Amino acid sequence: MSTDAITFHMVENGPTPVAPFSHATESGGFVFVTGQMPDQPGTPGVLPDTIEEQTDNVMSNLSTVLDGLGLGLQDVVMVRVFLTRFQQDYARFNAKYKTYFAEGCLPARTCVGVTGLAYDALVEIDLVVRRPTVS
Known part of the structure; x- marks a missing residue:
């Protein structure tokens, strides 16, 4: 569905x-x-x-959404990460997270500790992605 210059996407077979x-x-x-x-x-x-x-599951869900829009992790320009056990999980999260991007091609990122997430999850990630221009 589109409203003015905003398009709202629900990806078929996307995460619930x-x-x-x-x-x-x-x-x-x-x-x-x-x-x-x-x-x-x-x-x-x-x-x-x-x-x-x-982290693997979150990245898989994000990739499912991106794939449904004809995009991929290589198109990500900004990442926001929310961790509920920041001190305990930060280093281990980073070790896993960096495996999803090509070396030298890490998007800008903010990572914050939070007091809670839906389902009592340890991590949630959202993205800002730039659609490649066709020449």
């Missing part, structure tokens, strides 16, 4: 939303991907135990 939102919105060549949770499709609220496994 935990609240009323679109998977992504798009305007002016930028795509804003809603924060994704570390559950797997078909198992809302069922989460693995470790920060590494939860």
